[in-house]
Amino acid sequence: MQSISASAEANSAKGIPIVRCEGISKFFGGVKALDSVSVSFKAGEITALVGDNGAGKSTLVKIISGLHKHDEGKLWLGDTLVDHLTPRKARVAGIETVHQNLLLCDNLDIAANVVLGEEPTRFRFGPLKIIDHHASREKARAQLDRLGTSLPDLSRPVERLSGGQRQAIAIARAIMKAHRLVILDEPTAALGLRQTEATLEVIRRVAQTGVGVILISHNLDNVFAVADRIVALRQGRIAWDVTAAETKRETLVAAMTGLLAAPAL
Amino acid sequence: MERKESGFLREHGRNLGMLFTLSCALGALAIFSPKYVTFDNLVVVALQMAFIGIACLGATYLIISGNIDLSIGSIFALTAVVAAMLAKSMPPLVAMLLAVLLGGLLGLVNGWLVWRVKLSPIIITLGTMAVLRGIVLLLTGGYSIRSVPKEFSVFAQTRLVGIPMPVIVLILLALSLHFLFTRTTIGRHVFAIGGNREACHAVGIPVRRLVLGAFLSNGLIVGLAGVLTAGRFGSASPAFGVSLELDVITAVILGGVAFNGGRGNILGVLLAVTLLGVISSGIVSLGINPHCADIIKGVALIIAVVLDQLSQEARERFQKNLAKSDR
Numbered sequence: 280m281q282s283i284s285a286s287a288e289a290n291s292a293k294g295i296p297i298v299r300c301e302g303i304s305k306f307f308g309g310v311k312a313l314d315s316v317s318v319s320f321k322a323g324e325i326t327a328l329v330g331d332n333g334a335g336k337s338t339l340v341k342i343i344s345g346l347h348k349h350d351e352g353k354l355w356l357g358d359t360l361v362d363h364l365t366p367r368k369a370r371v372a373g374i375e376t377v378h379q380n381l382l383l384c385d386n387l388d389i390a391a392n393v394v395l396g397e398e399p400t401r402f403r404f405g406p407l408k409i410i411d412h413h414a415s416r417e418k419a420r421a422q423l424d425r426l427g428t429s430l431p432d433l434s435r436p437v438e439r440l441s442g443g444q445r446q447a448i449a450i451a452r453a454i455m456k457a458h459r460l461v462i463l464d465e466p467t468a469a470l471g472l473r474q475t476e477a478t479l480e481v482i483r484r485v486a487q488t489g490v491g492v493i494l495i496s497h498n499l500d501n502v503f504a505v506a507d508r509i510v511a512l513r514q515g516r517i518a519w520d521v522t523a524a525e526t527k528r529e530t531l532v533a534a535m536t537g538l539l540a541a542p543a544l
Numbered sequence: 545m546e547r548k549e550s551g552f553l554r555e556h557g558r559n560l561g562m563l564f565t566l567s568c569a570l571g572a573l574a575i576f577s578p579k580y581v582t583f584d585n586l587v588v589v590a591l592q593m594a595f596i597g598i599a600c601l602g603a604t605y606l607i608i609s610g611n612i613d614l615s616i617g618s619i620f621a622l623t624a625v626v627a628a629m630l631a632k633s634m635p636p637l638v639a640m641l642l643a644v645l646l647g648g649l650l651g652l653v654n655g656w657l658v659w660r661v662k663l664s665p666i667i668i669t670l671g672t673m674a675v676l677r678g679i680v681l682l683l684t685g686g687y688s689i690r691s692v693p694k695e696f697s698v699f700a701q702t703r704l705v706g707i708p709m710p711v712i713v714l715i716l717l718a719l720s721l722h723f724l725f726t727r728t729t730i731g732r733h734v735f736a737i738g739g740n741r742e743a744c745h746a747v748g749i750p751v752r753r754l755v756l757g758a759f760l761s762n763g764l765i766v767g768l769a770g771v772l773t774a775g776r777f778g779s780a781s782p783a784f785g786v787s788l789e790l791d792v793i794t795a796v797i798l799g800g801v802a803f804n805g806g807r808g809n810i811l812g813v814l815l816a817v818t819l820l821g822v823i824s825s826g827i828v829s830l831g832i833n834p835h836c837a838d839i840i841k842g843v844a845l846i847i848a849v850v851l852d853q854l855s856q857e858a859r860e861r862f863q864k865n866l867a868k869s870d871r
């Protein structure tokens with residue numbers, strides 16, 4: 280897997296997508312959750328993944344993050360064909376997911392949450408590793424700055440923060456490790472207007488740093504506000520895959536609801 | 545470096561409150577029972593508290609990780625009894641070491657059961673509590689283990705500059721755990737697991753190993769407390785540690801450790817142990833019926849849980865208001 284991250288820089292320069300699905304299908308019992316889906320995700324691009332409940336969005340994302348194994352088709356990470364992707368392999372390859380419930384530790388402070396599991400350490404006595412608190416804060420600060428998030432006091436417990444700030448912390452943690460692709464599952468679903476705006480700005484910043492973004496959202500306003508490309512799934516198939524600029528809202532809705540046949544892809 | 549916005553009072557309010565109560569209790573004792581507040585008597589009080597205090601440290605570790613072990617009273621008794629029995633046929637130090645390791649093993653078994661069965665640790669360790677107590681009674685036939693060689697008691701009865709060894713063990717252990725909690729990745733991750741176990745899984749923290757480690761440490765620490773107690777008395781009774789879990793959980797929760805895990809500090813637990821120890825021995829010294837101590841302990845536990853719940857509700861209200869102000 281080392282080769283994937285090592286050659287990834289070169290790949291994105293050559294325009295090779297970070298993740299490429301080719302005719303991927305997935306069955307759950309007799310149900311076909313994904314039906315020969317072909318789609319790719321590129322560095323620095325925000326791809327909105329839309330579709331009704333049960334359209335196959337989360338199945339697709341779970342295959343990309345290694346949680347499910349596809350039954351048919353080919354999955355490429357960069358120029359490497361991956362036979363069996365595990366969550367660990369996906370993580371090593373620089374793919375991280377920010378779940379809808381954020382998975383933050385409310386009892387820990389901001390810095391601790393950002394660096395959770397990747398704490399900078401100073402010494403080591405056997406299994407005892409001494410945390411470098413100063414470096415932790417610096418590391419967290421650097422990640423949050425990258426997102427343009429201003430949180431003055433990193434020693435505040437996360438529970439005392441607003442939804443948008445919590446979202447930013449979850450994204451900051453994800454992109455610390457996700458040097459290739461970050462998957463955001465409904466990042467604005469629980470947020471108010473102002474916080475949503477701030478989160479969308481964070482998402483733009485992530486893409487500007489060269490990381491690919493998959494944005495799962497039901498909110499088409501948000502989708503049109505940030506996405507470079509819109510992919511719609513319907514009944515396990517790709518119903519739409521066009522740049523956002525060329526997409527009209529009505530046609531997208533029609534594609535999502537099946538009133539419109541998929542454009543020739 | 546960022547300034548700490550959270551006030552000193554909010555962070556240490558509870559500990560200051562306990563310190564204040566403790567001073568009041570000692571002040572009252574100094575007036576009404578002057579013989580209580582002498583060095584010699586305070587050393588005895590400290591010695592009595594030391595064993596519960598040591599057991600509290602293990603429980604603190606475990607409860608912060610979001611788990612609990614109700615069988616500590618039975619582990620305490622079993623390790624004490626086994627150490628005393630073994631000491632009759634082998635060097636006492638080896639016997640003590642083996643008994644402590646047995647405590648660790650029993651803790652690990654509890655941890656494994658809790659992990660594997662994924663059921664409330666309260667129910668599972670309630671079961672092991674009964675099983676282990678039964679084993680203690682079978683081993684001893686209900687009688688104390690006596691006529692243990694004198695060397696068995698040397699360690700627990702030694703004093704360094706007037707301070708009994710169990711008190712020194714308590715202090716050293718408390719310092720080590722404080723260091724573990726505040727400085728190391730293991731401590732950070734134990735708090736994180738108590739805060740949000742799923743999040744720890746997601747970022748690749750070895751949750752299983754850490755939770756089993758917490759149960760193991762708890763078993764070792766309780767085993768140490770049991771062995772030291774047997775050493776102190778030079779004998780081991782099958783009634784050792786009955787309702788120890790109640791005393792320990794009372795002190796730990798009163799000391800500010802959240803019952804759901806993720807919050808707590810060693811200093812708070814030590815203060816709570818001291819406070820409860822002074823109250824129960826002070827009552828005797830004042831000539832009040834000692835059964836009142838049980839009532840006070842029970843009330844203290846309820847107050848602690850109420851405080852815990854109220855601060856939890858305050859946190860939730862705060863978050864709700866935050867969410868509202870955003871919309």
